[in-house]
Amino acid sequence: MKVQRLEVLPSLQNMFQLLSHCWSRLQAIQEPIRKVTLLVMGLDNTGKTSLITEIQRVLSCEVLPTTKPNQTELRVDQFEVSLVDLSRGQRSWGTWRNHYGDAHGIIFVLDSSNVLRMEEAKRTLGHLLAHPRISGKPLLLLANKQDKVDALLPCELIECLSLEKLVNENKSLCRIEPSSATKSLHKSQSRTILQGLRWLLHTIAINYSVLSARVQQDSLDQKAPREQEAPRRATRAHSQT
Ligand SMILES: Nc1nc2c(ncn2[C@@H]2O[C@H](COP(=O)(O)OP(=O)(O)OP(=O)(O)O)[C@@H](O)[C@H]2O)c(=O)[nH]1
Ligand SMILES: [Mg+2]
Structure with missing residues (x-):
C-alpha cells in the first residue's frame, strides 16, 4: 500500500509540473506584443x-531593422522597443520636446563620475519630469561610468539629485541601476542594465492602456500645429513668388 502511494505521488507531481509549464507557455503565446518607445536622455557625454x-550587443539576436536615424528597434520579451537616442550636444531643448509625447518611459543616463555637472543634471531632470508630456511616466536612471574610481554610488546619487522629492512631486515611478558601458566589465554590468530595462518595460506594461492612450493623444497634439503651419507656409511662399 505504502509503495503504491509513493509511486503515484511523483507521477501526479510530474503531471502538475507539465500542466503548469504548458499553461505558462500558453500565457506567453497569448500575451500581445506591445510597442513601447523609450527616450534615452541625459547630459552630453x-x-x-x-x-x-x-544593449544591442547583449541582445544581438533580438535587434530589428530600422531606417530611422538615432533609433534602435529591439525585441525584449513580449515588447517591441524603440530606443530613441536624444543627444543633448546635437539638439536643442525644442527638438527634445518634439519627442516627449511619443514616450512610454524614459531612460536618463548620468555620468556618475562627473560631480561638477551633478547640479546641471539635477536641473535637467527636474525640468524633464515636470513637463506635462513626461510627468507620471516611469523613469529608469542609469548611474553610468561606475568603473571610474571617483564614481558616485546610486545611493549617493539619490541624495545628490534629491531624487525621492523629484519623482514624488511628478508622480513618476523610478528605479536607479549602476552601469558601465565599457567593454571590459560587461557581464555584471550588462546584467544591471537589462534588469533596469526589464523593470521599465514591465512597469509600462502594468499601465499600458493608459500610457498608450496618452501617447496617441500627445502625438496627435504634437502633429496638429505642424499641419496647421504647412498650408500657411505654402501660402507665404506662393505670395512671395
Ligand atoms: N569609463 C567609462 N567611459 C564611458 C562609459 N560609457 C561611455 N563612456 C565614454 O564616454 C564618452 C561618451 O560616450 P557616448 O556614448 O558618446 O556619450 P553620449 O551620452 O552618447 O554623448 P553625446 O551623444 O555627445 O551626448 C566616450 O568616450 C565613451 O567611451 C562608461 O561606462 N565608463
Ligand atoms: Mg551620443
Missing part, C-alpha cells in the same frame, strides 16, 4: 550611445 550599443 554621459554614455547614452555607448549604453544603447551595449
Whole structure:
C-alpha cells in the first residue's frame, strides 16, 4: 500500500509540473506584443550611445531593422522597443520636446563620475519630469561610468539629485541601476542594465492602456500645429513668388 502511494505521488507531481509549464507557455503565446518607445536622455557625454550599443550587443539576436536615424528597434520579451537616442550636444531643448509625447518611459543616463555637472543634471531632470508630456511616466536612471574610481554610488546619487522629492512631486515611478558601458566589465554590468530595462518595460506594461492612450493623444497634439503651419507656409511662399 505504502509503495503504491509513493509511486503515484511523483507521477501526479510530474503531471502538475507539465500542466503548469504548458499553461505558462500558453500565457506567453497569448500575451500581445506591445510597442513601447523609450527616450534615452541625459547630459552630453554621459554614455547614452555607448549604453544603447551595449544593449544591442547583449541582445544581438533580438535587434530589428530600422531606417530611422538615432533609433534602435529591439525585441525584449513580449515588447517591441524603440530606443530613441536624444543627444543633448546635437539638439536643442525644442527638438527634445518634439519627442516627449511619443514616450512610454524614459531612460536618463548620468555620468556618475562627473560631480561638477551633478547640479546641471539635477536641473535637467527636474525640468524633464515636470513637463506635462513626461510627468507620471516611469523613469529608469542609469548611474553610468561606475568603473571610474571617483564614481558616485546610486545611493549617493539619490541624495545628490534629491531624487525621492523629484519623482514624488511628478508622480513618476523610478528605479536607479549602476552601469558601465565599457567593454571590459560587461557581464555584471550588462546584467544591471537589462534588469533596469526589464523593470521599465514591465512597469509600462502594468499601465499600458493608459500610457498608450496618452501617447496617441500627445502625438496627435504634437502633429496638429505642424499641419496647421504647412498650408500657411505654402501660402507665404506662393505670395512671395
Ligand atoms: N569609463 C567609462 N567611459 C564611458 C562609459 N560609457 C561611455 N563612456 C565614454 O564616454 C564618452 C561618451 O560616450 P557616448 O556614448 O558618446 O556619450 P553620449 O551620452 O552618447 O554623448 P553625446 O551623444 O555627445 O551626448 C566616450 O568616450 C565613451 O567611451 C562608461 O561606462 N565608463
Ligand atoms: Mg551620443
